[in-house]
Amino acid sequence: MQCKTRAIVLKTINYSETSIIVKMHTELFGLKSFLVRGVRKKHAKINPSILQPLSLLEVVFSNKENCQLHSPKEISSYYQFVSLPFNVFKSSQALFVNELVYRTVREEEPNPYFFNFLTQSIIALDKAKSNFQNIHIAFSIKLTRYLGFYPLGKYCPETPYFILKEGHFAKYKPDDELYLDQPMSQTFDFLLRIPIEESGSVSLSSDTRRKLLENIIAYFQLHLIGFGNIKSLDVLTQLFHS
Numbered sequence: 001m002q003c004k005t006r007a008i009v010l011k012t013i014n015y016s017e018t019s020i021i022v023k024m025h026t027e028l029f030g031l032k033s034f035l036v037r038g039v040r041k042k043h044a045k046i047n048p049s050i051l052q053p054l055s056l057l058e059v060v061f062s063n064k065e066n067c068q069l070h071s072p073k074e075i076s077s078y079y080q081f082v083s084l085p086f087n088v089f090k091s092s093q094a095l096f097v098n099e100l101v102y103r104t105v106r107e108e109e110p111n112p113y114f115f116n117f118l119t120q121s122i123i124a125l126d127k128a129k130s131n132f133q134n135i136h137i138a139f140s141i142k143l144t145r146y147l148g149f150y151p152l153g154k155y156c157p158e159t160p161y162f163i164l165k166e167g168h169f170a171k172y173k174p175d176d177e178l179y180l181d182q183p184m185s186q187t188f189d190f191l192l193r194i195p196i197e198e199s200g201s202v203s204l205s206s207d208t209r210r211k212l213l214e215n216i217i218a219y220f221q222l223h224l225i226g227f228g229n230i231k232s233l234d235v236l237t238q239l240f241h242s
Contacts, residue, residue: 003063005029006078008118009055010102014040021069022051025101027115029063030108034072050077052085053098054122084126092239093125093136095232100140103227104147104220114146124197131200136236137209138191138199140216149223155189162188164219178222184212210237 007024010031015021019037026032039046050057060074084090101118121142125135144150153159153169161173162180169189173179180188187208191199204212213236221227 001063002060002073003028004058004060006115006119007032007057007059008115008122009051009053009057010098011053012051020051023102024057024059025105025115025118026059026110027112028110030110031106032070032108033068034059034061034070034075036072036075046075050075054084054094055081056119056122079123081126084122089239090125090128090132092232092235093132094122096136096230096236097121097125097139099230099232100143100220103230104143104224111146117142117146121196128197128200134191134199134202134204134209135196137213137216138194138196140213140220141188141192142196144219144223147224149219151188151192154193155186161185164215164222167219167223178218180212180215184208184215187212188216 005026005028007026009022009024011023013021013023015035018040019035020039022034022036024032024034036046036051038044039048039051056077056079058074058076058078059072061070061072063070084094105114121135121139125132128135141151149167151162151167151169155162155169159169159171160182161170162168162185163170163174164178164180165174169185187202187204190202194201213233217230217233
């Protein structure tokens with residue numbers, strides 16, 4: 001059956017001299033892999049630039065049951081980036097977002113709520129004219145809603161510490177160091193609750209931003225088996241947190 005769906009590029013892999021495999025998160029089918037033939041030729045029918053990570057596409061293909069590698073009939077952009085690929089700060093944030101999603105999302109079933117969240121986050125980063133330095137941090141916190149370890153409770157004088165192992169705000173800090181102190185817990189909670197577009201309203205020093213992001217990555221590592229390290233974190237540290 002031929003289908004048309006919106007899709008977000010997550011990863012490309014060279015397949016032959018002229019073809020690539022593109023892994024995408026689709027709106028209607030979850031994760032899908034596509035063999036795009038001839039895209040590396042000099043006069044390719046499909047412009048390779050639209051297959052960059054986090055590109056927002058429309059794909060037409062035959063959705064064959066039990067098929068692991070689909071051949072697209074048509075691929076086109078439905079949203080044209082205005083700044084993301086051309087701004088080194090935004091592109092580094094996009095690299096981080098892409099790696100985070102690729103490492104955590106394994107669903108082969110549709111999840112329209114997650115798809116819309118990811119789409120809106122990408123567009124928000126692209127459209128932001130200023131104060132976008134916290135978008136990747138807010139995104140990573142909000143992503144936990146779709147991964148099963150969304151923070152419980154909220155910051156308040158009675159529960160001023162966020163406990164990374166337990167995933168909730170608590171009255172007392174634990175014996176180990178796997179928690180956020182009071183100021184960082186308050187910032188974490190605020191970024192959790194405001195729209196991503198407004199995350200720039202939070203004023204953070206470069207050191208606080210770096211420590212907060214490192215703790216968020218530790219939170220992922222504690223709750224996702226085999227999560228590992230985020231390679232793009234070094235790039236972000238050099239640009240935003242040094």
